[in-house]
Amino acid sequence: MQVSVDVYSEKASCERLLSVHRWTDKLLTFRTTRPAGYRFTAGQFARLGLEIDGEIVSRAYSITSAESEDELEYYAIVVPDGKFTTRLDRLQPGDAVWVEKLSYGFMTADRFTDGRQLWMLATGTGLGPYLSILQQEDVWRKFDDLVVVHGVRNRAELAYADRFAALAARAQAQGLPARLHYLKSVTREPGGEGVLEGRITTLLRDGGLEQATGLVIDAAQSRFMACGNPEMVTEVREIFRERGMTPLRRTGGGQFVTEDYW
Known part of the structure; x- marks a missing residue:
């Protein structure tokens, strides 16, 4: 999904990348700051957005952190030529990652x-x-x-x-x-x-x-x-x-x- 930054900002919070751990050249764990008041049930997923060429591209990622943690953690695979993960793979701590304010999923x-x-x-x-x-x-x-x-x-x-x-x-x-x-x-x-x-x-x-x-x-x-x-x-x-x-x-x-x- 691609939307303008202005439209996306109404339903998402601009957070910051905290760290990246690379398991292989294609598998990585990354952590972001957690939006104020953000709630989820263990097993649910978040929708994350990255600004690419002036628009927000978003994807869903399961949350691997505990419900009570101050940070949010995710486990991801870098898809060859994938628009979102190619950008994700290049991010550095401090870069912006948008986190939608709602959590999703029923596998709890x-x-x-x-x-x-x-x-x-x-x-x-x-x-x-x-x-x-x-x-x-x-x-x-x-x-x-x-x-x-x-x-x-x-x-x-x-x-x-x-x-x-x-x-x-x-x-x-x-x-x-x-x-x-x-x-x-x-x-x-x-x-x-x-x-x-x-x-x-x-x-x-x-x-x-x-x-x-x-x-x-x-x-x-x-x-x-x-x-x-x-x-x-x-x-x-x-x-x-x-x-x-x-x-x-x-x-x-x-x-x-x-x-x-x-």
């Missing part, structure tokens, strides 16, 4: 009213929402098992491993009851120690995820989030339906919620 853990396991499936930067969700104490009290599955092409793309380890250690120190299972999987090179091999959908169908966690997936206790490549999300929906599961409904009921995210 508080929508699940039952279940004992929360499975969070992600490809690529679809991992972002789960980083925010796992920083909320209530999710560690609500479920017995929290399972993050991150599928990427190569090992170099397995970002945030240290963050998940730190979240698990913090939860244990605080006496929070849930167990965190963090599974990594690659598709274009051998898996090796601590890393599974194959697509998430393959591991879901052949029982690889259950074997790796020691958990049993069933409609009564298992609740799922899936975020990432649209092809993965579509196939995951098919697998869930084959197992007697239904999408989460606003009126209640259902076992899974999904969101396409590149």
Whole structure:
């Protein structure tokens, strides 16, 4: 979406880039100042705008920071020749980043009213929402098992491993009851120690995820989030339906919620 700066300024706040961390030449984490009064629920996304050639170009990015943080953090992939991310890749701390005043999205853990396991499936930067969700104490009290599955092409793309380890250690120190299972999987090179091999959908169908966690997936206790490549999300929906599961409904009921995210 492209709009004039004057029009966009009515619904967005001009914030500042604070830092950039580069995982690879195409993957980066960046942080911005947080607009006064800005609210979001862990798992939601923000719409960000950059001024390019006198107009604002905006894109959606999941928020990876905790609800209570003073800053906002995002996880992004630089799209070759992408108008927004090409500019984003060149930004320096202090540069302007517009943040729309509203947050968006319905892929939040508080929508699940039952279940004992929360499975969070992600490809690529679809991992972002789960980083925010796992920083909320209530999710560690609500479920017995929290399972993050991150599928990427190569090992170099397995970002945030240290963050998940730190979240698990913090939860244990605080006496929070849930167990965190963090599974990594690659598709274009051998898996090796601590890393599974194959697509998430393959591991879901052949029982690889259950074997790796020691958990049993069933409609009564298992609740799922899936975020990432649209092809993965579509196939995951098919697998869930084959197992007697239904999408989460606003009126209640259902076992899974999904969101396409590149």
